[in-house]
Amino acid sequence: MSVTLPSLDSLHALKPLQQPSYPDAEQVAEVVARLRALPPLVFAGECDDLRAKLASAAAGEAFLLQGGDCAETFAGVTAANIQGKLRTLLSMAVVLTYAAQVPIVKVGRMAGQYTKPRSSDTETRDGVTLPAYRGDSVNGFAFTPESRMHDPRRLLDTYNASAATLNLTRAFVTGGFAHLRSVHSWNANFVKTSAAGVRYQNLADEIDRALAFMVACGIDDEEFRTVDFYSSHEALSLEYEHALTRIDSRTQLPYDVSGHFLWIGERTRQLDGAHVELLRHVRNPLGVKLGPTTTADTALQLADRLDPEQEPGRITFITRMGAGKIRDVLPDVVEKVTASGRLVTWVCDPMHGNTFESANGYKTRAFADVIDELNGFFDVHEELGTWPGGVHVELTGDDVTECLGGGDDLVEADLANRYETLCDPRLNRNQSLELAFLVAERLTTGRIKRPNPVQAFQADE
Ligand SMILES: O=C[C@H](O)[C@H](O)COP(=O)(O)O
């Protein structure tokens, strides 16, 4: 891997997509200089640890749970909000650990997910057209010309919001909040009090007995007190990601220290584009979103470009093809990538291919479609003998009403009650836990045989 990072100017020469248009270049330069001087948000060694864990997920020895807001907001940096998301993710992780009987790699769409790609550069309301909201790192959500201006100073706010979120998250996951017993009791509460929960009583009881068994065996309580948790976001803002890329003092190699895991979105993953060019130079584990038009050749070319050395854990392909397409599109991609000898982590994002507008005007997703795509993902991997390495979901710890269906059977009229996302609809707490139990059912059936996919394909040749 080359250690010479491309300059910000050379990246802009590649005409990057989905970038803000800042009116004042001097102000941008000042912000970037300030960001370059600030301390890293994560330590490069942690990125290496996560890469190793993702290598296990690629090999069928771990499972990735990645989730959080569609768009984090500066106003959402509160203890209650961070705690709610963490609690939901940890609850899901316990269920999945028991079902898969492999470690769950826990990664938040948290502490950096402030920049959004949009389908349109503008938004029109009542005949007034303004720049589209692109995430708090770029502009404000309020529909006024002042708020929708692209302001580079927001990148400094992004850094501070990410630092505050990471700080509390680290405290929670090491300070006792994440104790396995507390997490299990939150789940037991879900089973008792939610409409969907009843269905999972048996699984929750089994976990109860397993925990009691471990305690009776005298397994050290300390083992249950802490968990590993990592941050991730879409690496979309070139100014921000470039300014936070630093040379690691241990290895003399560049790491993007804005988060542990960075992904390239469906809209910016052009092979010769600026985002691929920047990220191919950094050592973090990388995700790439693959939508319904992805071909096996595209996936292979992306893997070759971003990971020429075929390093274990480097590439996670996050497929988001839609419930109606996954069973047709995914098999060829997985088959050819696997046949090439590459071992990547296959992760399903069942959210982004299933968005539609409800009759009453809300951007929404149906829980049934989300589950259908997940089932398609598991079916395809089961048929090919490859390991379904994880799930990537947009969720929150609150009882919002943004996605339809689930155990509480939300209908279109309910969307008006608590529709709080500033971009895409998220699963609420109960829908997230229900999803975890449903995935757990699929993993329980799959846990018996976890073949080495590369060997399986090579044996067929
Ligand atoms: O989260 C993903 C994208 O930013 C989002 O789906 C774009 O939404 P839009 O089509 O409303 O712009």
Ligand SMILES: C=C(OP(=O)(O)O)C(=O)O
């Ligand atoms: C924009 C996103 O997804 P995608 O690139 O898959 O559309 C996202 O995950 O926020």
